[in-house]
Amino acid sequence: MEPNGVARRWLPSRESRAPIRERGVIARPDLVVVADDTLLADSAAQPVAGCDADSTVLINSTQAEATLTQTGVSHGGRVLVADFTALARETTRTLASLSTALGVAAAHLVGLTLEDALAGLEEELFPHLTASQRASNIELAQAAFALAGSWEPVQERLEPPAVVATPLVEVAFDPPRVAVPSIYAVGNSPERKTGNWRQFRPVLHPELCTRCWICFVRCPEAAISLDAQDYPVVDYDECKGCLLCVHECPVHGALTVEKEVR
Numbered sequence: 001m002e003p004n005g006v007a008r009r010w011l012p013s014r015e016s017r018a019p020i021r022e023r024g025v026i027a028r029p030d031l032v033v034v035a036d037d038t039l040l041a042d043s044a045a046q047p048v049a050g051c052d053a054d055s056t057v058l059i060n061s062t063q064a065e066a067t068l069t070q071t072g073v074s075h076g077g078r079v080l081v082a083d084f085t086a087l088a089r090e091t092t093r094t095l096a097s098l099s100t101a102l103g104v105a106a107a108h109l110v111g112l113t114l115e116d117a118l119a120g121l122e123e124e125l126f127p128h129l130t131a132s133q134r135a136s137n138i139e140l141a142q143a144a145f146a147l148a149g150s151w152e153p154v155q156e157r158l159e160p161p162a163v164v165a166t167p168l169v170e171v172a173f174d175p176p177r178v179a180v181p182s183i184y185a186v187g188n189s190p191e192r193k194t195g196n197w198r199q200f201r202p203v204l205h206p207e208l209c210t211r212c213w214i215c216f217v218r219c220p221e222a223a224i225s226l227d228a229q230d231y232p233v234v235d236y237d238e239c240k241g242c243l244l245c246v247h248e249c250p251v252h253g254a255l256t257v258e259k260e261v262r
């Protein structure tokens with residue numbers, strides 16, 4: 001999509017007409033939307049991590065920008081603050097619609113129109129709402145778009161930003177005598193067949209598999225390897241049956257779920 005007819009030279013975000021399944025971090029975000037300002041001071045959340053002077057941070061808050069800057073937004077870029085919670089409450093009488101308001105405001109900031117945003121809501125949200133909820137969400141979308149209307153859309157980056165690793169925590173090292181555990185028993189973890197825990201098993205259907213390796217990469221147990229043709233192979237001795245691979249697989253039916261029978 002080309003908002004405002006402007007060709008983009010660099011856009012380090014993820015856009016697709018198909019569902020986006022990548023959930024990893026974005027190293028240098030153009031736009032971050034913070035739905036709850038208490039997250040700003042949360043060292044585990046770090047919602048503005050990776051932001052730089054070219055990033056815009058939109059915060060749902062009743063606090064002043066100066067206060068928020070002291071509590072956790074100091075990336076040097078633009079900070080936008082508005083009380084979308086009150087808007088959602090006034091318009092729809094529920095906070096469940098907060099994401100409608102923030103999503104529409106974000107749509108404006110990336111250069112989309114209100115019609116674009118409503119089309120997205122029509123596809124993603126409205127099939128799950130009653131007629132009156134749908135009407136109030138449209139009203140909220142219009143109000144949120146109007147609220148955000150005075151903000152300039154996010155500027156495109158002209159060059160790829162440098163990516164600098166920022167460790168979440170600094171690990172302090174003790175000398176080995178203190179820090180290294182003492183192991184007195186012979187290593188036995190390979191003997192633990194964690195597959196015994198499984199209640200459901202993932203089953204591969206090679207005729208549908210595109211060999212994208214997403215299941216192989218995402219399996220938290222490293223229970224998936226690749227065969228000589230690069231098809232995934234599940235080690236059922238180790239697979240715990242978390243089914244993450246099934247959820248992450250982008251091809252419907254390539255991995256299905258079967259009840260474990262022993």
Ligand code: SF4
Nearest residue numbers: 219239240242243245
């Ligand atoms: S079900 Fe979980 S443990 Fe088993 S292969 Fe899939 S991702 Fe790995």
Ligand code: SF4
Nearest residue numbers: 209210212213215249
């Ligand atoms: S994620 Fe799905 S399509 Fe990709 S390799 Fe695994 S089973 Fe095949």
